[in-house]
Amino acid sequence: MFSIGELSKRTKVKVPTIRYYEQMGLLAEAERTSGNQRRYDKTGLERLSFIRHARDLGFSIEAISSLIELQEHPDRSCEAATDIAVSQLADVREKIKRLKLLEKELSRISKGCDGQGVSEDCYVLASLADHELCSREH
Amino acid sequence: MFSIGELSKRTKVKVPTIRYYEQMGLLAEAERTSGNQRRYDKTGLERLSFIRHARDLGFSIEAISSLIELQEHPDRSCEAATDIAVSQLADVREKIKRLKLLEKELSRISKGCDGQGVSEDCYVLASLADHELCSREH
DNA sequence: CTTGAACCTCTAGTCACTAGAGATTGTAGA
DNA sequence: TCTACAATCTCTAGTGACTAGAGGTTCAAG
Ligand SMILES: [Zn+2]
Ligand SMILES: [Zn+2]
Ligand SMILES: [Zn+2]
Ligand SMILES: [Zn+2]
Numbered sequence: 152m153f154s155i156g157e158l159s160k161r162t163k164v165k166v167p168t169i170r171y172y173e174q175m176g177l178l179a180e181a182e183r184t185s186g187n188q189r190r191y192d193k194t195g196l197e198r199l200s201f202i203r204h205a206r207d208l209g210f211s212i213e214a215i216s217s218l219i220e221l222q223e224h225p226d227r228s229c230e231a232a233t234d235i236a237v238s239q240l241a242d243v244r245e246k247i248k249r250l251k252l253l254e255k256e257l258s259r260i261s262k263g264c265d266g267q268g269v270s271e272d273c274y275v276l277a278s279l280a281d282h283e284l285c286s287r288e289h
Numbered sequence: 290m291f292s293i294g295e296l297s298k299r300t301k302v303k304v305p306t307i308r309y310y311e312q313m314g315l316l317a318e319a320e321r322t323s324g325n326q327r328r329y330d331k332t333g334l335e336r337l338s339f340i341r342h343a344r345d346l347g348f349s350i351e352a353i354s355s356l357i358e359l360q361e362h363p364d365r366s367c368e369a370a371t372d373i374a375v376s377q378l379a380d381v382r383e384k385i386k387r388l389k390l391l392e393k394e395l396s397r398i399s400k401g402c403d404g405q406g407v408s409e410d411c412y413v414l415a416s417l418a419d420h421e422l423c424s425r426e427h
Numbered sequence: 428c429t430t431g432a433a434c435c436t437c438t439a440g441t442c443a444c445t446a447g448a449g450a451t452t453g454t455a456g457a
Numbered sequence: 458t459c460t461a462c463a464a465t466c467t468c469t470a471g472t473g474a475c476t477a478g479a480g481g482t483t484c485a486a487g
Contacts, residue, residue: 292453305446313443322452322453323452324451324453325452326452326453327453333432335450349442349443350442368455
């Protein structure tokens with residue numbers, strides 16, 4: 152049995168974040184000492200590691216909730232889990248796509264001015280004022 | 290002179306968002322009718338288009354504030370504008386990098402299970418529980 | 428037994444909006 | 458000119474995933 156601070160150290164999840172996860176129902180309410188402090192065991196550690204990993208992979212709290220519920224019922228079909236993962240992957244790909252378009256434009260914009268001139272003639276400012284200067288939609 | 294709804298239509302920025310920008314100091318306070326409704330002219334339209342475009346490119350409200358201030362002073366050095374653009378580009382590149390790592394892992398995870406089994410044997414859930422299954426840091 | 432780090436709860440702030448309530452105004456058709 | 462109703466107004470609160478701070482209590486080492 153260890154404290155929230157110890158759990159924090161082991162999982163690299165900040166203490167207030169752990170309490171937040173508990174409040175959101177991701178973590179079961181921890182046991183308490185007689186003085187009302189939280190105490191965790193291996194189960195709590197594994198659960199939080201799962202959450203941490205899923206968050207690192209960009210899953211939302213809501214998605215993680217569903218995944219955990221599934222994990223709690225080993226006999227259920229895992230279809231929902233795959234669905235969530237596939238949808239998360241699609242999300243990530245969509246974001247990459249969008250960001251690549253931005254990168255293209257921002258790269259052009261950045262290169263267009265060395266910062267030595269005055270605001271009036273600045274290509275950065277001109278580019279922001281006029282989307283027509285962009286090479287594509289973004 | 291046109292209404293906020295008309296401005297919204299022309300710039301594709303939602304009405305409450307326009308009011309929000311005004312509150313944040315990005316848009317000058319608009320003129321008002323005797324009945325207190327906002328009225329805009331070409332200047333307001335151009336300003337909002339600038340904001341919209343910068344937002345589309347991912348600049349923060351704070352960054353846009355600085356850019357607008359620079360734009361208001363045509364004689365000032367534009368160095369800050371270039372700095373902001375370069376830093377935004379770096380941000381975007383960083384995000385792309387991160388997302389590509391996620392994509393790699395998520396793609397592996399998604400492929401690992403067809404959703405036909407049970408939760409207990411699910412590769413998606415196993416992968417989330419164990420970062421060791423990941424091929425890299427992410 | 429004392430000290431002080433770690434813990435507790437609760438509220439509020441972050442960012443860039445978005446939604447809704449409840450009241451007022453603008454404008455087009457009768 | 459009147460009426461209907463869409464559009465506008467202000468204000469407050471909610472979103473997601475935390476983070477910061479106040480003010481108080483508990484744990485554990487020396
Ligand atoms: Zn410049
Ligand atoms: Zn553009
Ligand atoms: Zn599965
Ligand atoms: Zn991993």
